Amino acid sequence: MNRIDKKPLADLGYGFVTADYLQTGSNEYLYRNASIQQTDYRQLTAREISIMEANLNEAENWKDIWVKEGFNPYLVKNCRFFGLIRIGMLESCYLEFKNLRMPVGIYNSTIISSDFGDNVAIDRVNLLSHFQIGNEVMILQVNELATTPTAKFGNGIVKDGEAERIRIWLELGNENGGRKVIPFIGMRPADAFLWTQDRDDQALQAGYFNLTQQEFSTHRGYYGQIGDRTVIKNTGIIKDVNMGSDTYIKGANKLKNLTIISYPHASTQIGEGCEIVNGIIHEGCRIFYGVKAVRFILAAHSQLKYGARLINSFLGSNSTISCCEVLNALIFPAHEQHHNNSFLCAAIIHGQSNMAAGATLGSNHNSRGADGELQAGRGFWPGLSVALKHNSKFAAFNLISKGNYPAEIHNPIPFSLLGNDDASGGLLIIAGYWFQYNMYAIARNAWKFAARDQRVEKNMLLEFDYLAPDTVSEILHARELFCQWVGDALEKDAAAGKAWLENPANAQENLAVWATGIENSKRKTRVAKIHRAYQIFGDLLQYHAAKEWVATCQRNPDQKPMYLLNKTLANATAIQTWDNLGGQLIPSGAVADLKNKIKSGGIKTWSEVHAFYEKQAALYPDQKFENALNGLLKVNPKAIENISAWLANAVDTSRFLTEGIEKSRAKDYQDPFRLAMFGNAKELEAVIGDLDDNEFIQQSKVNQRVFEEKIQGLL
Template sequence: MNRIDKKPLAQLGFDFVTENFLKANETEFKHRNTHINQSLYRQLQAREISILEANLNEAENWKDLWVKDGFNPYLVKNCRFFGIVRIGKLESCYLEFKNLRMPVGLYNSTIISSDFGDNVAIDRVNLLSHYQIGNEVMILQVNELATTPTAKFGNGIVKDGEEERIRIWLELGNENGGRKVVPFIGMRPADAFLWTQDREDKELQAGYLNLTKAEFSSERGFYGQIGDRTVIKNTGIIKDVNMGSDAYIKGANKLKNLTIISYPNASTQIGEGCEIVNGIIHEGCRIFYGVKAVRFILEAHSQLKYGARLINSFLGSNSTISCCEVLNSLIFPAHEQHHNNSFLCASIIKGQSNMAAGATLGSNHNSRGADGELQTGRGFWPGLSVALKHNSKFASFNLISKGNYPAEIHNPMPFSLLGNDDQTGGLLIIAGYWFQYNMYAIARNAWKFAARDQRVEKNMLLEFDYLAPDTVSEILQARELFCQWVGDAIGKDAAAGKAWLANPANEHENLAVWATGIENTKRKTRVAKVYRAYQIFGDLLHYHAAKEWVATCDRNPSQKPLDLLHKTMEKATAIQTWDNLGGQLIPSGAVLELKNSIKNSQITRWSQVHDFYETQAKVYPDQKFENALNGLLKVAPESMDNIPAWLNKAVETARFLTAGIEKSREKDYQDPFRLAMFGNAQELEAVVGDLNDNEFIQQSKVSQQIFEEKIKAIQVIR
């Protein structure tokens, strides 16, 4: 039976916080009054009350209405007021936003215990309860706009008198809830990732929860906030939602238990047919057209649209999910997912990723319990109609070609193309694929992600370069595996395999190389282009080290290049293990120190954790140079004794990469099947553009020339 209580009408708008949840000398208006200057308001004059009543307004007690000087009673019509209501200045004018024109004032609404800024335009809000509304806010045709005494605004808080079981958790990375985290305003993907790991360490896990509890008050009675110039129209239910300034809500079905962060220079918008519950939406986000989102965090400047479903997930900044479903996933920044596809498998995706149409990850159960997990490094690209099984794990910049993959895959080799081998019936991996066949795509994406980073507050140092400490470690590991597998192929050991790979005479040898431990199946895994990949990976480490030396010289123009090199070599430590924390790369040793500081309570607030990220960001450029030098010395220990040879190889590699960018794009203009779409080459250029005018290709050539000039300068003044 529904419990419906009858209470005196005079109490409507009061007792928002009951006495048993108030401390001595506190009132229910404690938190409300922290946001308002009561001295600016006065009670109504008798003349104003007469005008309000003539305009069909009603109030249980006119003494509970307070107004600012400049209040115009003629601009309040057909409203009912309960509880204490404060109204700001109302001028005889109208507000206009995107062809929506509304007269300033309050019209045709029921208003309970709320505060209004200056020159608001409120019309046909059936129930407006316990909200504080900023200046020049426009609200039209809303069924319910209300805040409850225990509102949490999307945070995983337990209020006084509530049971622990009602706390909201995000079940990221594992659908069993074994990696769940508590959401909070300002949570970064790095925070979420840290929390999902080390689940066996109960002391550390308790530390993360304590950090979160310290962020918020457990007291009841916080009012909902709507910032200046926010526009809301034609929306069903808005309950327990905080909104920043300049937000735009139109045609949403239901918004409940949310924080919507919005700024004048980074407005957040929510559109038609959306139903959004239990979430935190950061600035600059766009959510449109039938989106369903439940238990989630959306980081800055990300988009959900066209019926996307986001459930128990964290989506990093500058990302888009459209037309598809994502469950139990932690996704780092710069993720693209369009068309119809599914992350039905719990996932941790480390950014710069792209899901093609028809891709289905983890849709088929292959265990007796709930689905397992999928984990990938940066640059994960499953192709058209790819079907993967959990538990699978991929190194950075893995591209997976169309097909069904029947078993779990663990590929530690970066820059690979994976596909089904029609000849052998097994798995085929083309090592170093991007640098041999599609240099344009991988280079352009690194440039694109950096250029399209719209964050107003760049609170994490995101790494977009495909050559960085994480991929250096993977390159070194891949070269060791190549040696082992080639040694097996020639019937010898890894040392013999290394000698074979170092011998130029074997460049064109068609040696069948078989990998082990890649796929959980009896079928074989063949690795193609091993010799070429081994050489390219080594060349990349020469280029990467030289490139970081140039960058270090640019940061320290007053110091001699050779002095910087020797200084770095002296203090360099072989940092081979790095963690990708939400797109920021940090040495694993430093992350371990952070965890210990949380465990022993030296760190007690998330703000201190965020300070750690900023501190690491400051030292990262120098650490990146150290790491690049260590990577170079692993493959060419003689480099420091012959610097000119090292730099010459770096220049050769830069030319190879730049030529590869143009060559891989040029194939699109020479493909006879693509040409068949057009009457002639001139029409192709008119439709897709002239290759010679390609901005990215031209920019790459300029960057290569600048790199060579700086290398020459180093060689002269070193």
């Protein structure tokens, strides 16, 4: 039975916080008054009341309606007022936004205990309760716009007197909630990632919980906020929502328990048919056309569109999800997923990723419960109609070819293509695929993600380059595995495998190499192009070290190049393991120190954790050079003794990469099947552009020439 209580009409608008939950010496307006200069307001005059009544306005208590100087009573019509109301200046003018024109004033609405800034335009709000509304706000045709005394605005708060069971958690990375975290305003993917890990460390988990508790007040009585110049029109329900300035909401069905961060320089927009509940939306986001989002965080400048469903998930900045469904996922920045038939569940994806149509990650589990997981490094691209089984794990920049993969996969080889091998009936890994066959795509994506980083507040140093400390570590590990696998193929040891891989005479040798420990099945895993990949990986590390030396010289123009090289070598510590915290790469040792401080209470707030990220960002360029030099010495121990040979190799590799960018893109112009779509080559160029005019290719050539010039300067 629905419980419906009858109370005196004169009480409507009062008692927002009951006496049981009032702080000592305060009243229900404590937090409301904190943002209001009360001396700016006065009570209505008798003449103003008379004008208001003549305009068909009603109030249970006219003495509780307060106004600023400049208030025009003629601009308030056909409204009912309950509780304490404050209204700012109203001028005889109209506001216009995107062809929506509304006269300033408050019309045809029921208003309970709310504050209005100057020159608002409010019309046909059936219920407007317990909100504080900024200046020049436009609100048209809203069914319900209300705030409750226990409003949490998307944070995982338990208010005074509430049971713990009502707390909102985000169940990231695993459907069974075993990696759940408490959302809070300003939470970064790095924060969420840290919390999802080390679940066996109860002291550390308690530390994360305590940090989060410091973010909240458990007191009741906070009003909903609508920032200056916000526009809301033709919307159903808005309940327990805070929204920043310049927010734009049109045609949404339901918005409940949300914080919508928005700024004049990075406004957030929500459009038609959206139903969004229990979430935090950061600045610059776009949410349109039938989106369903529940229990989520959307980082800055991300988009949900065209019926996307985002549930129990964290989507990193500069990402787009449209049409498809994403559940229980933690996704780092720069993720793209555009297809209605793609599905992502119970995964931690390290960003720079792209989900193709028909890709299904998480529909099948190998355990008796829904507790499988998938983890993938940067640059993860499952292709068309890929079906992967949990639990699977992938190194950086893995491309998965179309097909069904019936067993778990753990591939530690970066920059590889995985597919089903028709010849052997097993799994196939093409090692170093991108550098041999699709250099254009991997190089352009690194450039694209950096160019499209729209964040105004770059509070994390995101790494988009495909050569970075994380991939250096994976390349070194891959080369060790190559030696082991080739040694096995030769029926010898890893040393023999290394000798075979380093012998140029074996480049064309068709040696059958089989990997172990890649797939949880009886079928074999064949590794193709292993000799070429071994050589390319070694060359990449030499090129990477030279490139970082050039960058270090540019950061320190007053220092001699050899001094910088020798200084870095003398101070270099072999940082071989790095953690990707939400797109920022940090040495694992530093992360371990951070965790210890959280456990011991040395770090007490998330702000201090965020300060740690900023400190590490400042150290990163020099650490990256140190790491690059360590990688160099692993593949070329005598590089410093023979700098000319090392740098000559780096220049050759730079040319190889630049030529690969143009060659791989040129295939699209030379493919006869693609040319068949057009009458002739000229029409092809008219549709997809002239290869010689490709901005990215031309910029790559310029960068390569500049690099050679810098290397000559070093020599």
